[in-house]
Every structure is written in structure tokens, then in C-alpha cells.
Amino acid sequence: MPNIIATAEAENTGEMYTTTLQTNRHTLIADEPLDLGGQDLGPxxxxxxxxxxxxxxxxxxxxxxxxxxxxxxxxxxxxxxxxxxxxxxxxxxxxxxxxxxxxxxxxxxxxxxxxxxxxxxxxxxxxxxxxxxxxx
Incomplete structure (x- = not known):
């Protein structure tokens, strides 16, 4: 098994570009800015x-x-x-x-x-x- 130094998961449920990110015990939100069609709910x-x-x-x-x-x-x-x-x-x-x-x-x-x-x-x-x- 390779030495994994970091890991993340991303899930998009169809709400445009808003995506939930999970890494270890932390949950974050990624999105796109309004001018790119996102809702600007996260970076x-x-x-x-x-x-x-x-x-x-x-x-x-x-x-x-x-x-x-x-x-x-x-x-x-x-x-x-x-x-x-x-x-x-x-x-x-x-x-x-x-x-x-x-x-x-x-x-x-x-x-x-x-x-x-x-x-x-x-x-x-x-x-x-x-x-x-x-x-x-």
C-alpha cells in the first residue's frame, strides 16, 4: 500500500456546483462564484x-x-x-x-x-x- 499523506472526498448532489468536502473529521463546502454559475457558498x-x-x-x-x-x-x-x-x-x-x-x-x-x-x-x-x- 502506498504511503497516503492526505485524503479528501467530494460529493455534489445536484445543487449546481455546491460540493461538500470531507477530510478526516472536517467538513467544508466548495462552490464557484456567482459569475461562473455557482452560488458562492464556499471557496x-x-x-x-x-x-x-x-x-x-x-x-x-x-x-x-x-x-x-x-x-x-x-x-x-x-x-x-x-x-x-x-x-x-x-x-x-x-x-x-x-x-x-x-x-x-x-x-x-x-x-x-x-x-x-x-x-x-x-x-x-x-x-x-x-x-x-x-x-x-
């Missing part, structure tokens, strides 16, 4: 992808900061996804911006930049992936 799939990357970066940074014993309060990560036709390289591009409530030293700045880029989802999204879809 869209692309938003969830950006939220996953942003949260992974912040959690990874917090783990490192805690281990170092640094006094850094708020960490904020903003992630924007630009689809390939809209980028110069022709690749889907995540633009990530991380800020802190405290002023960082030059050493902290350099190390935290490396740590943010080393979060598990950052590494995962920077590598090619395979998606295997089976219809049951």
Missing part, C-alpha cells in the same frame, strides 16, 4: 489549492520559528495562482508573499525564505505529478 477549487499552499508555508515557518525560540508573532502568507495562458513562461504560476509582524534580522530573513520554499506542498507543487482517475 472554489483553485482557492482551496492556494489556501493549502499558504497554510503549509505558515505552519512550516511556525514550526521552525518555535524550534529556534524566536519571538515572531504573526505570519501571513498570500498565494495567488495565475493560469498558464496568462503567464510569460506558459506555466501555471503560484505567486507567494510572506510577511511577519516583527522586523526580521538579515539572518532570519534569509533562513525563513529558504524554510518557506521548503514546505511540503511547495516542494510537491514544484515537481511533476501524476493524476490517476478511475471511474467506478
Amino acid at each position: 472554489g477549487p483553485g482557492d482551496f489549492l492556494c489556501m493549502a499552499l499558504a497554510s503549509c508555508m505558515v505552519i512550516t515557518l511556525r514550526m521552525y520559528i518555535t524550534r529556534k525560540g524566536w519571538e515572531i508573532g504573526r505570519i501571513n502568507a498570500k498565494v495567488n495562482l495565475v493560469k498558464s495562458p496568462d503567464t510569460a513562461t506558459g506555466a501555471n504560476t503560484f505567486y507567494c508573499s510572506v510577511s511577519f509582524s516583527e522586523k526580521l534580522t538579515a539572518e532570519q530573513h534569509g533562513k525563513l525564505c529558504k524554510i518557506a520554499k521548503a514546505c511540503p506542498l511547495h516542494r510537491l507543487l514544484n515537481r511533476p505529478s501524476n493524476i490517476i482517475t478511475l471511474l467506478e
